[in-house]
Amino acid sequence: MPPPVLISLSSFGAAETGRHGQLWCAQLARAAGADSVEVRGELLRDPASELPAMAGLASVYSSPEGLWAEGGWLDSAALGRGIAAATTLGARRLKMSIGDFGPGSHGSLWGLKVQLAETRIELVIENDQTVSAGSLPALQAFFDAADRAGLDLGMTFDMGNWHWVGECPLQAAQALGRRVRYVHCKGAQRLSAKWVAVPLADSVAPWRAVLRALPADVPRAIEYPLIGDDLLAVTRDQVAHIRSL
Numbered sequence: 001m002p003p004p005v006l007i008s009l010s011s012f013g014a015a016e017t018g019r020h021g022q023l024w025c026a027q028l029a030r031a032a033g034a035d036s037v038e039v040r041g042e043l044l045r046d047p048a049s050e051l052p053a054m055a056g057l058a059s060v061y062s063s064p065e066g067l068w069a070e071g072g073w074l075d076s077a078a079l080g081r082g083i084a085a086a087t088t089l090g091a092r093r094l095k096m097s098i099g100d101f102g103p104g105s106h107g108s109l110w111g112l113k114v115q116l117a118e119t120r121i122e123l124v125i126e127n128d129q130t131v132s133a134g135s136l137p138a139l140q141a142f143f144d145a146a147d148r149a150g151l152d153l154g155m156t157f158d159m160g161n162w163h164w165v166g167e168c169p170l171q172a173a174q175a176l177g178r179r180v181r182y183v184h185c186k187g188a189q190r191l192s193a194k195w196v197a198v199p200l201a202d203s204v205a206p207w208r209a210v211l212r213a214l215p216a217d218v219p220r221a222i223e224y225p226l227i228g229d230d231l232l233a234v235t236r237d238q239v240a241h242i243r244s245l
Helices: 009-020 022-031 047-053 076-089 103-116 136-148 169-179 207-212 231-244
Strands: 005-008 036-040 058-068 093-099 122-126 154-158 180-185 187-191 194-198 220-222
Touching: 005 009, 005 058, 005 231, 009 022, 009 036, 022 036, 022 047, 022 231, 047 076, 058 076, 058 103, 076 093, 076 103, 093 136, 093 180, 103 136, 122 136, 122 180, 136 169, 154 169, 169 180, 169 207, 220 231
Parallel strands: 005 036, 005 220, 036 058, 058 093, 093 122, 122 154, 154 180, 180 220
Antiparallel strands: 187 194
């Protein structure tokens, strides 16, 4: 049985989600055949009303906040906000980056362990587009420290973000594959001195090899621009493509 296919609602763009709201986008995604969606915290306009309205439509909540704040201290409040949002949605996973985790942060891992023991929400760590929280050395150092602290943390593997930090996604997949529990399917192209997200078929990366290096049974989410006059048809085609891989 193929893994579930999700759509990260950021794929519809800030303008589209701003015009229609994430509930509309989530309903379109489900109508296009997606199994579920990832709600984006940074695109919420009125969380108090939007999150309950999307209950049952999402299986992942993406927090824009890092787990460790500037200075390397555990941001328990940010984690609490993420857990609360995921709980309201009925989402089983909360996606966050490690933020400013560093050598001086190791002692606070016990606090993370205590806080996670009080919820059924699964925290998955994403490689973001910063060297401090999205590079292979930073993530390996974090996961090694988490392992020593007795934390069993999985990873959201964003296939495209490695380009933003100048690293090879295939090398990262080979190093971190066993930890991956959720995949962001994102291609990347270099345009006028910057990287941009594109569909996998247009990516400069060896995306088929990357997918082969990752677990085959974990959910995969579209996280690249979905644009077109017939947005439902475009979305349906992309969902079918990811499902076929």
